[in-house]
Amino acid sequence: MSDDAQTAAPSPEDALRSARLLARAEAAVMALFATRAYELGWTVRSKLSGILDHVTLTCDAGHSTQVTPVTALHPKLGSTIVPAPEGGAFLMATGMTTLGAFPMALQECQHCARKRWEEAARASFAAYAIETDLRILADAASPDGYPVKEVRCLQGHEFTITAMNPRTPGRVPGSTYGFTTGFDGAGDPCVTCLGISQTPKLVEFRRRAREQNVMILDVMSDRIAQTVRLCCVAGHLTSVGINTGLKRELLCARCSGAGVRPEPTVYYVVTDGAIVKPGISSGDGRGRLDTHRSQHGLGQVRRLITDLPVGAARDIERHVLDCLASQGIRPVMGFEYFDAAQIDRVLELADGWFAANLPNFPWTVTA
Numbered sequence: 333m334s335d336d337a338q339t340a341a342p343s344p345e346d347a348l349r350s351a352r353l354l355a356r357a358e359a360a361v362m363a364l365f366a367t368r369a370y371e372l373g374w375t376v377r378s379k380l381s382g383i384l385d386h387v388t389l390t391c392d393a394g395h396s397t398q399v400t401p402v403t404a405l406h407p408k409l410g411s412t413i414v415p416a417p418e419g420g421a422f423l424m425a426t427g428m429t430t431l432g433a434f435p436m437a438l439q440e441c442q443h444c445a446r447k448r449w450e451e452a453a454r455a456s457f458a459a460y461a462i463e464t465d466l467r468i469l470a471d472a473a474s475p476d477g478y479p480v481k482e483v484r485c486l487q488g489h490e491f492t493i494t495a496m497n498p499r500t501p502g503r504v505p506g507s508t509y510g511f512t513t514g515f516d517g518a519g520d521p522c523v524t525c526l527g528i529s530q531t532p533k534l535v536e537f538r539r540r541a542r543e544q545n546v547m548i549l550d551v552m553s554d555r556i557a558q559t560v561r562l563c564c565v566a567g568h569l570t571s572v573g574i575n576t577g578l579k580r581e582l583l584c585a586r587c588s589g590a591g592v593r594p595e596p597t598v599y600y601v602v603t604d605g606a607i608v609k610p611g612i613s614s615g616d617g618r619g620r621l622d623t624h625r626s627q628h629g630l631g632q633v634r635r636l637i638t639d640l641p642v643g644a645a646r647d648i649e650r651h652v653l654d655c656l657a658s659q660g661i662r663p664v665m666g667f668e669y670f671d672a673a674q675i676d677r678v679l680e681l682a683d684g685w686f687a688a689n690l691p692n693f694p695w696t697v698t699a
Contacts (some may be wrong), residue, residue, distance in 0.1 A: 358383055365401035365438070372440040391441035399438065453496035454479060460497035464521050485522040488551035493521055527554035537574050537583075546583050596645040601635040601678055604628070608675040609668050610635075610652050610682065612645040634675065635682060637693075644690065652681045 361383050369376055374389040383402040390396045439445075457479075461468055465486035472492045474480040479495035520526045528534040533556045541548055545565040552560060561571045564584035572585055582588040598617035601610045602624050609630055613620035616638055624630040640648075653668070661677070663669050670678065686693065 362401055368438050372438060373444070374438075374441070391444055393441070393444050395441050395443045397441075449500060450496060453498070453500040456497040456500055457481075457495045460499060466493070466521060483521075485520075485525055487522070487525055487528075489522050489524040491522060491524070524552075524554055528552055531556065533574060533578060537578060540578070540583055544583055595642050597638065597640045597642070599635065599637045599640060599645050599648050599682065600633065601675075601682065602630040603632045603634060603672055603675055604630045605632070606672050607664065608634075608670050608672050608678055610649065610678050611668055612649045628669075634679060637686070640693075641690075647689070648682060648685045651685050652678060655681050 362380050365383075365387075366376065366380065369389055373391055375391070377388040377390055377396070378386075380387060380401070384400055386398050386400055388396060388398050458468075460466075461481075461483065466483040467485075469482040469484055469490065472480040472482045474494075480492050481495040482490065482492050484490045520529065528538075531554060534552065534554070538548070538552075540546075541562070547563045549561040549563055549569075550558075552558065556574050559571055559573045561569065562584060563569055564582075564587055566584070566587060568584050568586040570585040572580075572583060577583045580588045596612040596614050598613040598615070598620075599610070600613065600617055600621065601608065602621060603609070607628070607630065609624065609628075611620070617636060621633060621636075656670070656674070656677070659677075661670065661674055664671050
């Protein structure tokens with residue numbers, strides 16, 4: 333008899349041995365399935381008959397599912413195994429790997445897992461807010477039934493966020509939760525801060541502010557055209573557009589010398605018979621007086637003192653305005669426009685300051 337004939341016709345002992353091995357392997361799969369189901373909290377509600385037969389499982393909360401033991405071991409494995417033509421054993425397609433190489437595909441009840449994750453995420457939201465520098469302001473309405481909080485980030489941006497910690501381990505949250513931190517809970521929870529961190533000019537502006545010890549006093553948006561107020565290490569209070577500031581060597585406008593007004597050295601008092609305005613200016617003051625004359629009709633100059641020492645103009649202006657305020661005299665427009673009935677009081681306060689502080693300074697009283 334040829335070798336081919338011997339291969340095609342195995343001995344009765346070999347056939348029996350193969351059938352027993354297959355039956356033993358099927359029993360091992362069933363045992364592995366039952367053990368795995370128990371470990372994941374499932375209760376088997378139907379008879380375990382074969383690895384390709386559907387089995388009903390229920391969790392402690394009453395949720396049920398139907399699986400086949402072999403598919404539960406691996407989703408694609410069930411399509412590669414068919415019943416053997418003889419007996420209750422199974423056959424595996426040629427080229428498939430062994431059962432030991434397949435991971436278990438049966439998982440715990442997803443409804444229960446989601447509920448446990450949500451409970452843990454809600455409980456740890458306060459810690460998440462502290463970790464990410466969020467200040468909780470108030471509760472907010474949520475159309476999807478999840479708890480929502482109004483919060484403010486460290487940079488001052490206010491927004492609403494699902495009041496659940498997306499970093500809670502054990503289950504990756506789905507998009508239905510409405511997190512702003514991405515699918516895995518990583519990243520900045522503030523969308524505005526996230527936008528700033530992804531815009532190169534905004535990142536560069538913040539970096540240069542830190543390097544130059546400049547405080548950004550306004551809440552930054554995600555717009556590069558925004559103008560923000562700054563306080564530099566020298567104490568200068570200035571404002572600058574983000575685009576404009578990046579073109580300077582120094583962000584502080586006064587330190588860089590850009591857009592700095594000359595120190596005022598002029599004090600004046602003008603009127604039109606109905607309104608009186610004291611004020612300060614620089615140079616010879618004529619430009620400012622022309623503006624008052626053309627815009628408000630204030631053409632009568634009652635005082636014009638020029639070439640004052642540095643700081644004197646601001647001191648006299650503060651003295652006159654503070655005294656008027658303490659006496660209950662309020663401006664009728666803006667901060668320095670008063671009723672003309674107060675002109676004598678304005679002149680008296682100004683002249684008194686000069687007599688007390690600059691008695692020898694030459695100046696002329698004009699009608």
